[in-house]
Amino acid sequence: MSSSDAGALSIPGPAGAARVSDRGSAGAPPAAAGARASRRRQLGARVIALGYLALLLLAPVAMIFYRTFEHGISPVINAATTPSATHAFWLSLEIVAIAVPLNTAFGIGMALLLERGRFWGKSILGVMIDLPFAISPVVVGLSLVLVYGKTGWLGDWLAEQGISVIFSVPGMVIATAVVSLPFVVRETMPVLRELGVDAEQAAETLGASPWQTFWRITLPGIRWGVVYGVVLTTARALGEFGAVSIVSGRIEEQTQTLPLFVQDRFENFDSTGAYTAAVVLALLALATLLAMNLLTRLTRRKTEA
Amino acid sequence: MLGKGLLGIYLTVLVLLPIAALLAKSSTGGLNAFWREISNPEAVAAIKLTLIASVIVVVINAVFGTIIAWVLVRDEFPGKSVVNALIDLPFALPTIVAGVVLLALYGKDSPLGIDVAFTRAAVGLALLFVTLPFVVRSVQPVLLELDLAMEEAAASLGASPATVLRRIVLPTLAPAIISGVALSFARAVGEFGSLVLITGNLPFKTEAGSVYIFGQIQNENLAAAAAVSVVLLFAALLVLALLTFFLRRRSRHVL
Numbered sequence: 001m002s003s004s005d006a007g008a009l010s011i012p013g014p015a016g017a018a019r020v021s022d023r024g025s026a027g028a029p030p031a032a033a034g035a036r037a038s039r040r041r042q043l044g045a046r047v048i049a050l051g052y053l054a055l056l057l058l059a060p061v062a063m064i065f066y067r068t069f070e071h072g073i074s075p076v077i078n079a080a081t082t083p084s085a086t087h088a089f090w091l092s093l094e095i096v097a098i099a100v101p102l103n104t105a106f107g108i109g110m111a112l113l114l115e116r117g118r119f120w121g122k123s124i125l126g127v128m129i130d131l132p133f134a135i136s137p138v139v140v141g142l143s144l145v146l147v148y149g150k151t152g153w154l155g156d157w158l159a160e161q162g163i164s165v166i167f168s169v170p171g172m173v174i175a176t177a178v179v180s181l182p183f184v185v186r187e188t189m190p191v192l193r194e195l196g197v198d199a200e201q202a203a204e205t206l207g208a209s210p211w212q213t214f215w216r217i218t219l220p221g222i223r224w225g226v227v228y229g230v231v232l233t234t235a236r237a238l239g240e241f242g243a244v245s246i247v248s249g250r251i252e253e254q255t256q257t258l259p260l261f262v263q264d265r266f267e268n269f270d271s272t273g274a275y276t277a278a279v280v281l282a283l284l285a286l287a288t289l290l291a292m293n294l295l296t297r298l299t300r301r302k303t304e305a
Numbered sequence: 306m307l308g309k310g311l312l313g314i315y316l317t318v319l320v321l322l323p324i325a326a327l328l329a330k331s332s333t334g335g336l337n338a339f340w341r342e343i344s345n346p347e348a349v350a351a352i353k354l355t356l357i358a359s360v361i362v363v364v365i366n367a368v369f370g371t372i373i374a375w376v377l378v379r380d381e382f383p384g385k386s387v388v389n390a391l392i393d394l395p396f397a398l399p400t401i402v403a404g405v406v407l408l409a410l411y412g413k414d415s416p417l418g419i420d421v422a423f424t425r426a427a428v429g430l431a432l433l434f435v436t437l438p439f440v441v442r443s444v445q446p447v448l449l450e451l452d453l454a455m456e457e458a459a460a461s462l463g464a465s466p467a468t469v470l471r472r473i474v475l476p477t478l479a480p481a482i483i484s485g486v487a488l489s490f491a492r493a494v495g496e497f498g499s500l501v502l503i504t505g506n507l508p509f510k511t512e513a514g515s516v517y518i519f520g521q522i523q524n525e526n527l528a529a530a531a532a533v534s535v536v537l538l539f540a541a542l543l544v545l546a547l548l549t550f551f552l553r554r555r556s557r558h559v560l
Contacts, residue, residue, distance in 0.1 A: 239399025
């Protein structure tokens, strides 16, 4: 994501950032006099940066792996295979399996609209898309209760139709979709801009239908941007806590996702259960980072070629 | 046409309708009721804690985030690409796990003997963790583009390293630092998951705004929850709007 993006609201984060990763220090050796002092400053900065990261990030994450496996692997396996743990795991996957494809389809469509469309209110629409990044998850949850809850705007109507949203899976899917809404849009827009319209116009002139053009030209051109967005969406969807916590009712083995399970176990002094689930989620997060890195390298090689 | 309609419906169901309902709920009793809800002493304490902690956290982020970005761009050491990749971990890690992770090292069984659980320091620590990537990731690309020739020219003309930093490097990085700071602030103001376990949520002491909202929802006091939500939302949007305004004005200057 480049800084030239429409709104300042857009996170400069993982996307663009990972792409700028490791480039060597480009500095030419300074004159001999200042060389030692400059070297000392560089070392000082390195110690401060790495020390800060170690204390804030690496040591705590390493610690939880240590704590989890402190007493061997069998308590961990026991904790991971309790009915409520496996239920929470599968429920989390189920929600991801619904929310992520929805957001992917929406994200591609909205990116096309924002990038290719010309209409009044486009920048307002862009801000709306980014809104979920600026809103607290708790506020997202509350807002959904105010619309879909039993005293909410659509509460009576939903009750008449026999549809329950809040305190059941549909509400949890909606909450998850809201908090992870902007990722695919924001990752797809820059690649769409780079792709340009020449190939699409050529296909059109040759008689391709809009759908054919989309499937054969546009989608293959933007696929890595979309995949990157999907990775971020999935990570966010798997880990969402606040919004889901409010709309789920947190009923064990019914509406308890894996992050909610972590909290529940922790508050009931079952640290093995909490740590085990936390480690599963941490491993998924590390897998996300790995995927982000691989994708970045893949696309960088392609653009350099 | 059908496509646009579906996009509109999706956005309405997920974002527009809920936000409208939130604004409506916070204003049902008029300005007086709204004021009464947000001037409740517990709400005031929670909002104050959130805003003050967020300000402190973004200042620390500005300093350390810039140093980290500097080291990742200009320094060379084994394992740098791994460190670079791990910067995004707080974005990828579920927030509740962030809380558990911090408690494992800085909780009551801390192997370092540092126990911040249930203190205000815990609020700051959790917010620092979840907002770590913002400044780093916005400064890094700018630093990559920064022309070393300019710094070298200044140095060869006799400028001290401190002068080069103050007159050349920091002014160029300032917009990136500011946008990282604004995004960190917006995130910190709304943060919830990482605070739940580590702060103990003690009213008047460690209860942040988002946690107060959660408590009011549990008590079915949706009006109070909505009022405080609007305050936090407004604080985050104000900072982001200021950022947009600042960046626009600046880009006009450059052009």
